[in-house]
Amino acid sequence: METITKPTYMKRKKDGSISLKSGSKSERVMRWTIILFILLTIVGFLFFDYTGLHLTTAITETAYNLKVMFLEPALNHFSWGEALYQIGITLGLAVLSTVLGAVIALFLSLMAATNLSKEWISKIVRIIVAFIRAVPTVLWVLIFAIAAGLGSEAAVLGMLFHSIAYLVKAFSEAFEEVDKGILEALRATGSNWWHVVMHGVLPSTFTYLLSWTFLRFEINFSVAVAMGAAAGAGGIGFELFMASGFYFDLSEVGFITYAILLIAIILEVLSTRLKKRYFPASVRH
Amino acid sequence: MNQKVMQKRKWQSTLFLLIIIAVTYLSAVITNFNFVDGLAAFPAAIGWIISNLLITQESLERLPTILEKLNETVFMSIAATTTAAVISIFLGLMGSKTTSLNGILSVVARFIAAVSRNIPVVAWALILLLSFGQNSVTGYLALFVGTVGFLTRAFIESIDEASQSSVEALTATGATYFHIVNKAVIPQCLPQMISWILFMIETNIRSATLVGILTGTGIGYTFDMYYKSMNYNAVALVTFSIVIAVIIIELISNYIRKVIL
Numbered sequence: 001m002e003t004i005t006k007p008t009y010m011k012r013k014k015d016g017s018i019s020l021k022s023g024s025k026s027e028r029v030m031r032w033t034i035i036l037f038i039l040l041t042i043v044g045f046l047f048f049d050y051t052g053l054h055l056t057t058a059i060t061e062t063a064y065n066l067k068v069m070f071l072e073p074a075l076n077h078f079s080w081g082e083a084l085y086q087i088g089i090t091l092g093l094a095v096l097s098t099v100l101g102a103v104i105a106l107f108l109s110l111m112a113a114t115n116l117s118k119e120w121i122s123k124i125v126r127i128i129v130a131f132i133r134a135v136p137t138v139l140w141v142l143i144f145a146i147a148a149g150l151g152s153e154a155a156v157l158g159m160l161f162h163s164i165a166y167l168v169k170a171f172s173e174a175f176e177e178v179d180k181g182i183l184e185a186l187r188a189t190g191s192n193w194w195h196v197v198m199h200g201v202l203p204s205t206f207t208y209l210l211s212w213t214f215l216r217f218e219i220n221f222s223v224a225v226a227m228g229a230a231a232g233a234g235g236i237g238f239e240l241f242m243a244s245g246f247y248f249d250l251s252e253v254g255f256i257t258y259a260i261l262l263i264a265i266i267l268e269v270l271s272t273r274l275k276k277r278y279f280p281a282s283v284r285h
Numbered sequence: 286m287n288q289k290v291m292q293k294r295k296w297q298s299t300l301f302l303l304i305i306i307a308v309t310y311l312s313a314v315i316t317n318f319n320f321v322d323g324l325a326a327f328p329a330a331i332g333w334i335i336s337n338l339l340i341t342q343e344s345l346e347r348l349p350t351i352l353e354k355l356n357e358t359v360f361m362s363i364a365a366t367t368t369a370a371v372i373s374i375f376l377g378l379m380g381s382k383t384t385s386l387n388g389i390l391s392v393v394a395r396f397i398a399a400v401s402r403n404i405p406v407v408a409w410a411l412i413l414l415l416s417f418g419q420n421s422v423t424g425y426l427a428l429f430v431g432t433v434g435f436l437t438r439a440f441i442e443s444i445d446e447a448s449q450s451s452v453e454a455l456t457a458t459g460a461t462y463f464h465i466v467n468k469a470v471i472p473q474c475l476p477q478m479i480s481w482i483l484f485m486i487e488t489n490i491r492s493a494t495l496v497g498i499l500t501g502t503g504i505g506y507t508f509d510m511y512y513k514s515m516n517y518n519a520v521a522l523v524t525f526s527i528v529i530a531v532i533i534i535e536l537i538s539n540y541i542r543k544v545i546l
Binding site: 025026029030033034037038040041043044045047048049050051052053057058061062065066069085088089091092093095096099100130131134135136137138139142143144146147148149151152153154156157222225226229230234235237240241244245248250253256257260261264265268 | 305308309311312313315316317318319322323326327329330332333334337338356357360361363364367368370399400403404405406407408411412413414415416417418419420421422425475476479482491492494495498499502505508512517520524527528531532535541544545
């Protein structure tokens with residue numbers, strides 16, 4: 001037993017006591033990350049632009065506004081039917097950008113997955129996708145709005161861009177996790193690339209893809225609300241913007257917020273169910 | 286797999302496909318979306334982007350102001366995320382089954398998380414704008430509320446996933462609640478939590494642009510100003526600086542994630 005006779009090295013503190021924590025690299029990085037977060041936050045608060053802020057009045061006013069919003073919701077500038085129609089528009093924008101995005105992303109992610117495509121193709125697709133993802137969706141919608149004119153086309157195209165970038169990343173990661181054995185077995189039988197994709201890759205990842213797509217739909221709904229408010233894409237988001245920015249009608253803001261909240265919660269429950277049904281063990285994000 | 290099951294599967298997937306197509310068509314009708322127009326608009330838009338969104342010498346002169354605003358936005362999203370994370374840790378501890386003190390608190394924590402997560406950031410920004418006015422605090426609070434909701438949900442999930450056995454072991458030694466949380470739960474979940482915080486910072490920088498457009502603060506406002514005055518070269522510069530900032534932060538957080546997870 002040589003290991004016992006050898007004097008083992010122990011980290012000691014200055015006073016000679018043995019230090020119990022052995023600092024691994026990951027622990028060090030975590031500590032520094034947290035310290036960095038705290039420092040940046042403090043610096044951030046010092047840098048803030050506080051013009052025209054009266055904290056006490058602002059807080060009391062907001063509390064009053066929230067009370068009116070949530071306790072006295074009402075519709076004053078449009079009817080129930082119109083409200084439903086506007087929600088329909090927002091949902092429609094979300095559906096269009098998700099479905100079209102999923103179809104396009106499916107093909108692009110086949111090109112981006114390293115186990116299904118050539119290396120240089122996958123690299124090019126990845127770089128383009130990373131670039132598209134880094135630009136906020138609003139900017140895409142606004143940029144498309146100049147070129148395509150304000151309307152649902154610009155909104156859908158802008159949201160589509162971001163959805164594609166998001167889904168390509170998720171899909172290609174799912175494809176890369178496909179068991180190598182399946183691909184090898186299919187290739188050994190002499191099947192071509194198309195066969196491998198149709199009979200090996202897609203069947204084993206289909207539920208993943210579906211769940212990611214639904215998750216994106218959930219995101220796209222709130223993006224569609226945002227686009228209505230910030231880029232004039234119409235729908236319930238635009239009504240929200242009008243109610244708060246033009247009519248200063250808090251009851252109406254409250255009503256619209258309730259409507260959005262209701263749909264968002266329904267979508268969330270649906271997507272959690274989908275997740276639980278298809279992957280009870282591994283809930284991935 | 287016999288013939289019948291196969292046939293049933295086929296029927297199911299055909300039906301699924303038909304429903305999707307019908308819903309898509311309905312959405313196109315309701316939103317007045319024309320597929321042909323959309324398809325035609327795409328190359329035109331790309332052409333416009335390539336020919337108009339160029340960074341020129343003249344727009345580069347505006348770089349210092351743009352960078353200052355970008356700085357403000359980045360700091361705003363980091364500050365919102367970290368402060369939200371602190372609140373979320375408490376809400377997460379209350380909401381998780383492993384560490385919850387009692388049922389009522391757990392329900393309350395989950396309810397707060399669900400409400401603040403599902404009301405879009407836009408709505409928070411517009412509501413807060415009414416009384417907080419045009420300054421960074423409005424944007425900060427809007428991001429903060431949304432982040433609390435999201436991070437609480439994520440933290441509850443990671444605390445639930447943490448192993449029960451160490452909690453049980455510590456309980457058996459007579460450790461107090463504070464000890465259990467501090468020595469068993471937090472160390473196990475910390476890498477996951479940091480990873481979520483990093484993810485949220487990335488997301489918040491993008492949302493901060495949106496919030497900025499609505500509340501008139503930060504880089505979003507700068508973008509909106511140049512956009513409305515049709516100074517497209519400056520628009521291009523703003524967009525590029527956002528892209529570079531987001532990509533740098535993504536690279537840093539990818540590195541941290543690789544080391545800690």
